[in-house]
Amino acid sequence: MQQFADLITRMDATNSTNEKVQALTDYFAVAPESDKVWTIALLSHRRPRRSLRTNELRTWAAQEAGVPDWLFEESYHIVGDLSEAISLIVPGNKQGNSGTLTEHIELVKALKGLSEEERRARVTGKWRELDRTGRFIFNKLITGGFRIGVSQKLMVRALSRHTGVPEDQLAHQLMGDWDPATIPFHDLVHVEESAAAASRPYPFCLAHALDMPPADLGDPADWMAEHKWDGIRGQLIVRGGELYLWTRGEELVTDKYPELHVLRDALPDGTVLDGELLPWRDDHPLPFQVLQTRIGRTSVSARALKEAPVVFVAYDLLEQDGADQRERPMQERRKALEAIVEQAKQNRLRLSPEVRFATWEDLAEERERSREMHSEGIMLKRRESVYRVGRKRGDWWKWKVDPLSIDGVLLYAQRGHGRRADLFTDFTFAVWKGEELVPFAKAYSGLTDEEMRKVDAYVKQHTKEKFGPVRSVTPMHVFEIGFEGIGRSPRHKSGVALRFPRILRWRTDKDIRDANTLEDLQELLHAHGQGAR
Amino acid sequence: MDMPLITFTDRGMHCAAADVYIDPWRPVQRAIITHAHSDHARPGMGSYLCHEHSAPLLRHRLGSGIAVEGIPYGERRVINGVTFSLHPAGHVIGSAQVRVEHRGEVWVASGDYKVENDGLTPPFEAVRCNTFITECTFGVPVYIWQPQAVIFEEINAWWRANASEGICTVLSAYSLGKAQRIMANVDTSIGPILTHGAVEGCNAAIREAGIELPETIPLTRETDPALIKGALVIAPGSAVDTPWANKLRPYSSGIASGWMQVRGWRRRSAVDRGFALSDHADWPGLNAAVRASGAERVITTHGYTDLFSRWLNEQGIASHTEKTAFKGEEVLAATDEESTA
Ligand SMILES: [Zn+2]
Numbered sequence: 001m002q003q004f005a006d007l008i009t010r011m012d013a014t015n016s017t018n019e020k021v022q023a024l025t026d027y028f029a030v031a032p033e034s035d036k037v038w039t040i041a042l043l044s045h046r047r048p049r050r051s052l053r054t055n056e057l058r059t060w061a062a063q064e065a066g067v068p069d070w071l072f073e074e075s076y077h078i079v080g081d082l083s084e085a086i087s088l089i090v091p092g093n094k095q096g097n098s099g100t101l102t103e104h105i106e107l108v109k110a111l112k113g114l115s116e117e118e119r120r121a122r123v124t125g126k127w128r129e130l131d132r133t134g135r136f137i138f139n140k141l142i143t144g145g146f147r148i149g150v151s152q153k154l155m156v157r158a159l160s161r162h163t164g165v166p167e168d169q170l171a172h173q174l175m176g177d178w179d180p181a182t183i184p185f186h187d188l189v190h191v192e193e194s195a196a197a198a199s200r201p202y203p204f205c206l207a208h209a210l211d212m213p214p215a216d217l218g219d220p221a222d223w224m225a226e227h228k229w230d231g232i233r234g235q236l237i238v239r240g241g242e243l244y245l246w247t248r249g250e251e252l253v254t255d256k257y258p259e260l261h262v263l264r265d266a267l268p269d270g271t272v273l274d275g276e277l278l279p280w281r282d283d284h285p286l287p288f289q290v291l292q293t294r295i296g297r298t299s300v301s302a303r304a305l306k307e308a309p310v311v312f313v314a315y316d317l318l319e320q321d322g323a324d325q326r327e328r329p330m331q332e333r334r335k336a337l338e339a340i341v342e343q344a345k346q347n348r349l350r351l352s353p354e355v356r357f358a359t360w361e362d363l364a365e366e367r368e369r370s371r372e373m374h375s376e377g378i379m380l381k382r383r384e385s386v387y388r389v390g391r392k393r394g395d396w397w398k399w400k401v402d403p404l405s406i407d408g409v410l411l412y413a414q415r416g417h418g419r420r421a422d423l424f425t426d427f428t429f430a431v432w433k434g435e436e437l438v439p440f441a442k443a444y445s446g447l448t449d450e451e452m453r454k455v456d457a458y459v460k461q462h463t464k465e466k467f468g469p470v471r472s473v474t475p476m477h478v479f480e481i482g483f484e485g486i487g488r489s490p491r492h493k494s495g496v497a498l499r500f501p502r503i504l505r506w507r508t509d510k511d512i513r514d515a516n517t518l519e520d521l522q523e524l525l526h527a528h529g530q531g532a533r
Numbered sequence: 534m535d536m537p538l539i540t541f542t543d544r545g546m547h548c549a550a551a552d553v554y555i556d557p558w559r560p561v562q563r564a565i566i567t568h569a570h571s572d573h574a575r576p577g578m579g580s581y582l583c584h585e586h587s588a589p590l591l592r593h594r595l596g597s598g599i600a601v602e603g604i605p606y607g608e609r610r611v612i613n614g615v616t617f618s619l620h621p622a623g624h625v626i627g628s629a630q631v632r633v634e635h636r637g638e639v640w641v642a643s644g645d646y647k648v649e650n651d652g653l654t655p656p657f658e659a660v661r662c663n664t665f666i667t668e669c670t671f672g673v674p675v676y677i678w679q680p681q682a683v684i685f686e687e688i689n690a691w692w693r694a695n696a697s698e699g700i701c702t703v704l705s706a707y708s709l710g711k712a713q714r715i716m717a718n719v720d721t722s723i724g725p726i727l728t729h730g731a732v733e734g735c736n737a738a739i740r741e742a743g744i745e746l747p748e749t750i751p752l753t754r755e756t757d758p759a760l761i762k763g764a765l766v767i768a769p770g771s772a773v774d775t776p777w778a779n780k781l782r783p784y785s786s787g788i789a790s791g792w793m794q795v796r797g798w799r800r801r802s803a804v805d806r807g808f809a810l811s812d813h814a815d816w817p818g819l820n821a822a823v824r825a826s827g828a829e830r831v832i833t834t835h836g837y838t839d840l841f842s843r844w845l846n847e848q849g850i851a852s853h854t855e856k857t858a859f860k861g862e863e864v865l866a867a868t869d870e871e872s873t874a
């Protein structure tokens with residue numbers, strides 16, 4: 001636990017990516033094997049489930065601190081984070097922590113079956129035994145909301161330095177279904193045939209925003225184009241007679257889309273497809289909002305199935321007959337994919353149509369029609385390219401239609417004017433710079449009245465600090481911000497200024513870690529910025 | 534009913550029986566000043582009475598032409614039959630609580646204070662009174678300071694690591710008080726201490742008061758770059774990350790402020806490191822001071838006044854809040870040094 005606490009302290013003390021990776025590498029070198037597995041789990045969003053109600057924690061903390069409940073609540077409000085508020089308010093100036101991270105996680109998991117009295121004794125006992133950082137971590141393990149401050153990508157980099165296993169291989173290895181409580185570190189990072197392997201998806205290949213005139217890509221004949229669908233990126237796996245559906249966010253969503261289960265028998269065993277989950281009716285994709293109604297739900301109503309039935313629009317073939325296809329050239333994979341979709345004869349499975357074009361001018365025209373097609377623009381893929389891991393420049397490009405847009409996290413709110421003076425309607429949004437949120441735009445219009453009321457209530461409940469009329473809020477919500485133009489601006493912390501930013505929609509389907517990064521913003525600046533070309 | 538011994542007016546805390554103001558924020562004839570921070574010591578008063586160590590600081594900040602008299606702790610001054618005396622507040626050098634006694638009734642105005650001995654400022658002394666006017670900048674129970682030895686160990690470790698990599702360490706802190714507390718407590722064997730002009734100005738006034746500080750080197754255009762590399766630079770927050778700091782590159786930056794207790798503040802501040810070091814009392818400190826004063830009534834000023842008063846009332850100590858123009862420790866740690874502290 002002390003090693004993990006030191007890691008957290010080191011992470012908090014730096015904004016540099018390199019230092020974070022180094023801190024993690026150093027940690028892997030000294031931490032016990034099972035702690036390493038749990039750290040990987042925590043950093044790849046596999047948290048232990050919340051084991052008790054936070055109400056209990058609040059009551060116990062107030063009693064430990066000898067303060068009334070109202071004063072605890074005020075303190076929590078001031079700190080903005082429950083785990084931290086408790087770690088600060090519980091008295092005790094110990095230094096250092098004993099026991100392993102794994103032992104603490106086991107203790108947290110075991111709380112579930114205990115009586116209230118027992119739970120209380122264990123939790124408060126730990127509070128007294130640990131130091132502040134230890135208490136903070138322990139509380140985070142209980143409440144299940146850990147953000148350590150390093151992306152999965154950086155974690156994989158550190159793990160690769162520690163194990164010598166290449167990053168791409170590790171990224172694949174860490175996907176899918178594995179249980180941190182049982183898997184040995186060695187099995188987790190080294191290729192092995194295991195039960196988890198059956199459901200394991202491949203790391204997604206991601207596109208870069210096109211940041212040059214398409215003509216710079218060279219001969220149009222080297223490129224294949226299709227629409228950039230506005231759905232949920234997914235991977236459909238049929239192995240061992242079972243069907244698995246994963247999203248790009250590495251969430252296993254098989255149960256959420258029962259209408260796709262027919263594909264289990266329609267596809268040959270050992271098939272993995274990359275594609276897009278799209279709501280579909282009468283030969284057309286429906287707007288994304290229709291799909292949004294499905295995202296948060298675990299069970300699907302008959303009505304939802306009728307109103308927003310989903311199809312899998314396939315655009316790549318990653319595995320055929322159990323063999324990895326990713327090293328084959330894209331056009332060969334595409335041919336094989338066409339045959340598979342053809343044979344399946346299922347209207348739940350569709351091929352993402354190829355957009356044929358002879359010249360870049362043709363394609364530009366086709367791109368203008370994207371909105372009619374309910375697509376976000378054009379995807380360009382090099383015909384000879386292999387299927388890569390993650391976001392690499394060169395082979396896959398997304399050429400979105402304007403308006404430009406970016407997903408930002410709501411960070412500050414300000415009251416509106418006139419009729420809206422009692423509501424928070426003016427918002428500031430931020431993107432990730434490493435683990436820091438950097439404000440990049442202010443926007444107000446674009447929400448429905450109902451959404452506006454919801455956001456207002458959220459702001460009031462989650463205010464962290466007040467600076468005059470402005471409040472900062474606990475970052476929790478993602479919004480898609482549209483804008484007309486982008487320019488360089490040294491006056492702004494983000495380094496960019498947007499023209500006419502507005503809220504396009506509230507992305508209730510996204511977690512804050514899915515918001516865009518400053519790099520994405522800079523990429524847009526490069527591609528569309530004034531004087532960029 | 535008699536008028537209270539001290540009333541809160543739009544000019545400041547007023548003792549009508551003596552016609553004296555404590556830390557007034559508008560011009561008055563006669564002012565007693567708890568300490569030299571700019572929200573407590575303002576220009577334009579007819580005369581100033583303060584602790585003898587505060588006098589040079591007042592002249593430094595408000596101009597050498599002011600009429601200021603410095604007295605030692607404990608010395609009694611009778612003005613129109615009201616007895617005034619100053620007692621250590623432990624906040625910054627020269628800081629004092631003001632004891633006011635009239636017809637057997639005693640009031641104490643705390644000014645700013647902390648109860649931990651910082652090794653430089655004479656430590657806080659509890660003064661028995663009927664009414665205690667207390668600040669409560671950090672008057673919520675999440676503010677429980679680590680002993681300063683722990684914090685200085687962290688600061689030393691950070692400085693040492695930077696120095697061994699050949700980079701400069703820039704720590705922002707109030708020029709008066711925090712800056713000197715830091716220089717008096719860090720491990721000076723690690724490297725030289727360089728100071729921003731605002732800090733060095735306060736150093737000079739403090740040395741003039743006869744107090745010894747470790748050796749500091751004013752940072753100027755001519756300062757040898759080789760000296761800067763392993764140095765600790767102490768500067769007001771308003772100077773860090775401005776062109777002034779360019780010549781210090783590469784450097785690691787930090788803030789020493791009580792607000793750095795909260796992780797979110799640390800992470801969102803633009804600096805690399807945040808150290809929760811404050812010259813204000815923490816939650817246990819405030820409660821201990823209130824108890825030790827024996828006061829039956831407590832008036833709370835700057836900080837989490839409403840919360841702290843409510844808490845005291847529930848503890849059986851009558852308490853209410855009065856509005857003042859004092860600012861406590863500003864949230865963004867000395868971004869505007871002259872208007873804060
Ligand atoms: Zn003050």
Ligand SMILES: [Zn+2]
Nearest residue numbers: 570624645874
């Ligand atoms: Zn002060």
